[in-house]
Amino acid sequence: xxxxxxxxxxxxxxxxxxxxxxxxxxxxxxxxxxxxxxxxxxxxxxxxxxxxxxxxxxxxxxxxxxxxxxxxxxxxxxxxxxxxxxxxxxxxxxxxxxxxxxxxxxxxxxxxxxxxxxxxxxxxxxxxxxxxxxxxxxxxxxxxxxxxxxxxxxxxxxxxxxxxxxxxxxxxxxxxxxxxxxxxxxxxxxxxxxxxxxxxxxxxxxxxxxxxxxxxxxxx
Amino acid sequence: xxxxxxxxxxxxxxxxxxxxxxxxxxxxxxxxxxxxxxxxxxxxxxxxxxxxxxxxxxxxxxxxxxxxxxxxxxxxxxxxxxxxxxxxxxxxxxxxxxxxxxxxxxxxxxxxxxxxxxxxxxxxxxxxxxxxxxxxxxxxxxxxxxxxxxxxxxxxxxxxxxxxxxxxxxxxxxxxxxxxxxxxxxxxxxxxxxxxxxxxxxxxxxxxxxxxxxxxxxxx
DNA sequence: AATATGCTTCGTTTACGGTCGAACTATGAA
DNA sequence: TTCATAGTTCGACCGTAAACGAAGCATATT
Numbered sequence: 248x249x250x251x252x253x254x255x256x257x258x259x260x261x262x263x264x265x266x267x268x269x270x271x272x273x274x275x276x277x278x279x280x281x282x283x284x285x286x287x288x289x290x291x292x293x294x295x296x297x298x299x300x301x302x303x304x305x306x307x308x309x310x311x312x313x314x315x316x317x318x319x320x321x322x323x324x325x326x327x328x329x330x331x332x333x334x335x336x337x338x339x340x341x342x343x344x345x346x347x348x349x350x351x352x353x354x355x356x357x358x359x360x361x362x363x364x365x366x367x368x369x370x371x372x373x374x375x376x377x378x379x380x381x382x383x384x385x386x387x388x389x390x391x392x393x394x395x396x397x398x399x400x401x402x403x404x405x406x407x408x409x410x411x412x413x414x415x416x417x418x419x420x421x422x423x424x425x426x427x428x429x430x431x432x433x434x435x436x437x438x439x440x441x442x443x444x445x446x447x448x449x450x451x452x453x454x455x456x457x458x459x460x461x462x463x464x465x466x467x
Numbered sequence: 468x469x470x471x472x473x474x475x476x477x478x479x480x481x482x483x484x485x486x487x488x489x490x491x492x493x494x495x496x497x498x499x500x501x502x503x504x505x506x507x508x509x510x511x512x513x514x515x516x517x518x519x520x521x522x523x524x525x526x527x528x529x530x531x532x533x534x535x536x537x538x539x540x541x542x543x544x545x546x547x548x549x550x551x552x553x554x555x556x557x558x559x560x561x562x563x564x565x566x567x568x569x570x571x572x573x574x575x576x577x578x579x580x581x582x583x584x585x586x587x588x589x590x591x592x593x594x595x596x597x598x599x600x601x602x603x604x605x606x607x608x609x610x611x612x613x614x615x616x617x618x619x620x621x622x623x624x625x626x627x628x629x630x631x632x633x634x635x636x637x638x639x640x641x642x643x644x645x646x647x648x649x650x651x652x653x654x655x656x657x658x659x660x661x662x663x664x665x666x667x668x669x670x671x672x673x674x675x676x677x678x679x680x681x682x683x684x685x686x687x
Numbered sequence: 688a689a690t691a692t693g694c695t696t697c698g699t700t701t702a703c704g705g706t707c708g709a710a711c712t713a714t715g716a717a
Numbered sequence: 718t719t720c721a722t723a724g725t726t727c728g729a730c731c732g733t734a735a736a737c738g739a740a741g742c743a744t745a746t747t
Binding site: 252253254255256257258259260261262263264266267268270271306307325326328329330332333334335336337338339384 | 472473474475476477478479480481482483484486487488490491526527545546548549550552553554555556557558559597
């Protein structure tokens with residue numbers, strides 16, 4: 248009767264509106280403080296503190312103390328993956344009670360999904376990388392090819408400089424808006440960081456929208 | 468402030484223990500009646516009826532009236548995908564309060580995940596199919612190759628006989644136990660059905676365990 | 688030291704939702 | 718028709734947890 252992992256614990260954590268807002272805000276990949284998250288969630292700091300404690304205890308977020316601030320990030324890419332999948336369901340199954348405001352088309356076009364590029368631009372880039380043989384779907388997961396390695400180093404991206412965390416180099420993540428894969432993983436994060444540092448793209452503050460500049464559009 | 472789809476609605480639906488049990492039971496892919504689900508969930512029929520109404524209203528399950536019975540199934544593969552992803556989080560993030568009972572290793576070895584094969588056997592089969600060039604990762608998704616088409620028809624599986632639903636022919640779905648991809652989609656369902664009809668495998672009643680017979684093990 | 692800022696803990700209130708008993712509807716069997 | 722089984726609806730109860738005010742720590746800044 249109790250054979251599968253206990254879904255309801257995690258799901259009920261995400262199920263509270265305030266906590267869902269917190270997690271959605273953290274999908275940007277930026278580390279946010281408790282007060283910032285309180286503002287995002289629309290509740291006071293006290294209740295936010297309680298929520299953050301529960302999310303931490305549930306393993307969904309990871310705290311980091313820095314001076315008198317406490318920064319929070321999502322605990323892993325798996326969490327981000329689950330959240331995107333849930334957004335897909337929520338967007339599909341009616342109940343999209345956010346009327347398509349002015350920023351919505353921009354969100355579908357290009358947005359940040361836990362520090363990598365998502366939306367229409369994200370899936371286009373993913374397709375292009377596959378078509379040019381720079382990344383490859385091997386047995387189990389996505390892998391970087393040799394020519395891909397050359398390509399990215401030629402672009403001025405130092406692949407070995409990435410922190411050697413346990414997260415894979417390449418990973419696919421599916422969009423709730425496009426319902427197709429885009430590139431995640433260390434390479435996905437590195438690419439977006441590169442776009443920003445070269446001025447090809449910039450994040451719009453207080454949202455997940457990414458806007459590409461004119462020179463940035465020629466990269467495809 | 469309200470730019471992404473509303474996650475909390477869906478998540479809170481899954482967040483209730485009784486409903487989570489119901490959804491987990493439906494992961495077997497079999498259509499179950501309200502009373503069966505009530506038994507699964509451990510609550511009375513009245514409350515189950517309320518839960519089922521909410522799950523239906525939320526678009527997670529789909530009812531089907533058959534005589535005086537009412538059968539329920541998951542609404543789509545996307546729902547199953549989200550549930551598996553949640554199981555992955557729940558299994559990873561501590562709190563696996565189901566002590567590894569006798570059936571647990573069997574579950575990790577081979578189980579049914581919304582009518583297709585999952586677990587160790589599932590990912591092995593997936594890898595083997597890819598390695599032999601029978602299915603291919605193209606731009607966006609998984610595709611059946613021509614040689615794959617021949618192979619399966621040679622095996623006695625009539626691909627065109629599958630109901631031409633909107634769900635894709637091939638699809639990858641990731642395991643909570645193996646943390647790797649296995650084959651889903653119409654082909655995945657068809658293969659498992661084929662295994663059962665030829666006597667290579669059989670489902671263990673009242674669980675998601677699949678047990679392979681001796682002749683079935685030679686198929687790899 | 689003194690003050691300010693960021694966050695946590697405590698205690699209380701409040702409200703929402705899960706639960707079941709009992710009565711009602713619907714479909715099938717005798 | 719009558720009885721039985723499957724499911725729904727209603728109403729009331731109850732528990733839990735979300736929310737905030739107020740006070741308590743902790744880490745800066747002056």
